[in-house]
Amino acid sequence: AKLASQGATVHMYNRKNNHTDKINMEGLTVLVDGGVNQTVSMTVFHSPEMIDDYYDIVIVLVKAFATEKVLLSLLPHLNRNSIILSLQNGLGNAETIKKIAPKHIVSVGGTETGAGVIENGVIAQRAFGKTYIGETNTNNEKLTHFVQLLSASGLESYVVPDIQRVIWNKLMINIAYNGLTAITRLRNGDAVRSSQGKRIIEKVVREAAMVAQAEGISFHDEEILRKCIRIGYEDIGENKSSMLTDIIEKRKTEIDYINGAVVSLGKKHSISTPYNEMITDLIKMIEASYSISVSSSK
Ligand SMILES: NC(=O)C1=CN([C@@H]2O[C@H](COP(=O)(O)OP(=O)(O)OC[C@H]3O[C@@H](n4cnc5c(N)ncnc54)[C@H](OP(=O)(O)O)[C@@H]3O)[C@@H](O)[C@H]2O)C=CC1
Numbered sequence: 262a263k264l265a266s267q268g269a270t271v272h273m274y275n276r277k278n279n280h281t282d283k284i285n286m287e288g289l290t291v292l293v294d295g296g297v298n299q300t301v302s303m304t305v306f307h308s309p310e311m312i313d314d315y316y317d318i319v320i321v322l323v324k325a326f327a328t329e330k331v332l333l334s335l336l337p338h339l340n341r342n343s344i345i346l347s348l349q350n351g352l353g354n355a356e357t358i359k360k361i362a363p364k365h366i367v368s369v370g371g372t373e374t375g376a377g378v379i380e381n382g383v384i385a386q387r388a389f390g391k392t393y394i395g396e397t398n399t400n401n402e403k404l405t406h407f408v409q410l411l412s413a414s415g416l417e418s419y420v421v422p423d424i425q426r427v428i429w430n431k432l433m434i435n436i437a438y439n440g441l442t443a444i445t446r447l448r449n450g451d452a453v454r455s456s457q458g459k460r461i462i463e464k465v466v467r468e469a470a471m472v473a474q475a476e477g478i479s480f481h482d483e484e485i486l487r488k489c490i491r492i493g494y495e496d497i498g499e500n501k502s503s504m505l506t507d508i509i510e511k512r513k514t515e516i517d518y519i520n521g522a523v524v525s526l527g528k529k530h531s532i533s534t535p536y537n538e539m540i541t542d543l544i545k546m547i548e549a550s551y552s553i554s555v556s557s558s559k
């Protein structure tokens with residue numbers, strides 16, 4: 262909606278549901294700070310055949326485990342010169358896309374902007390951080406133009422050279438908040454304001470920083486921790502994390518790509534990650550028991 266409001270031609274691709282029907286009929290309404298920020302006329306395509314092949318950039322924003330299925334069906338309809346840009350959370354997204362689309366230009370970014378569906382056709386923006394996008398070897402002018410449009414629309418964005426750092430920087434925030442808020446059903450800010458929550462955030466982030474270092478990504482533990490805590494109080498405090506939304510909606514989560522990825526990489530490097538393992542196990546337990554979970558005291 263923000264890009265479209267800058268005059269860019271933006272199409273969305275999603276399977277058909279009540280939300281997409283409402284958007285196609287009445288446009289997409291974005292709420293910011295409780296008020297209506299804008300309603301933008303948008304088209305959501307439901308079938309790959311409806312896709313034209315002229316897109317400069319294709320942004321992948323499905324859950325990590327759905328990338329393969331969605332992109333495989335779209336690929337025959339995409340121009341080779343289109344940049345495929347993942348703004349998904351977690352580790353392994355670039356690798357998944359490159360496997361499916363080896364001849365395309367692939368870029369990965371991380372966004373500290375967040376939103377959720379409030380009702381059909383209406384979304385609320387509740388996280389207001391920056392977006393960083395990794396450079397590509399070619400077609401950087403397209404990316405530069407893209408971030409200019411994003412920034413002009415109010416979503417502060419940058420193209421940056423070190424893509425692994427971009428991914429891990431964003432991952433640290435998800436490691437800190439997504440699993441914890443999904444288990445406690447708290448907004449990010451409420452999680453970090455609890456002394457126990459803050460302690461758990463410190464533990465999971467410190468474990469992840471050790472694993473990142475073993476992977477060759479250098480992080481100053483205290484600095485990354487300070488950023489994760491600050492952002493929880495400020496930019497993303499009001500947000501319900503995407504994983505909390507998944508748990509509320511009884512959906513599969515991206516835990517394997519976030520805290521679960523820290524556990525797997527920790528094993529590879531013989532680094533113990535008990536706090537990330539606990540968060541991963543609890544989320545998997547919740548995911549596996551939606552149909553039998555207790556929701557009433559009676
Ligand atoms: N929400 C947030 O604040 C943020 C999310 N992210 C990342 O962005 C990505 C998307 O997150 P989010 O928007 O929360 O996820 P959602 O699950 O809310 O949205 C994903 C969309 O993809 C659609 N979809 C799933 N499978 C298919 C399919 N096979 N064919 C067509 N459409 C499909 C879903 O349709 P349906 O509704 O029918 O299931 C849904 O509309 C994730 O990687 C997340 O980590 C990053 C930063 C912030």
Ligand SMILES: CC(C)(CO)C(=O)C(=O)O
Nearest residue numbers: 373374375388500502503
């Ligand atoms: C917006 C943010 C950073 C935290 O809520 C996020 O990435 C998510 O919810 O998945």
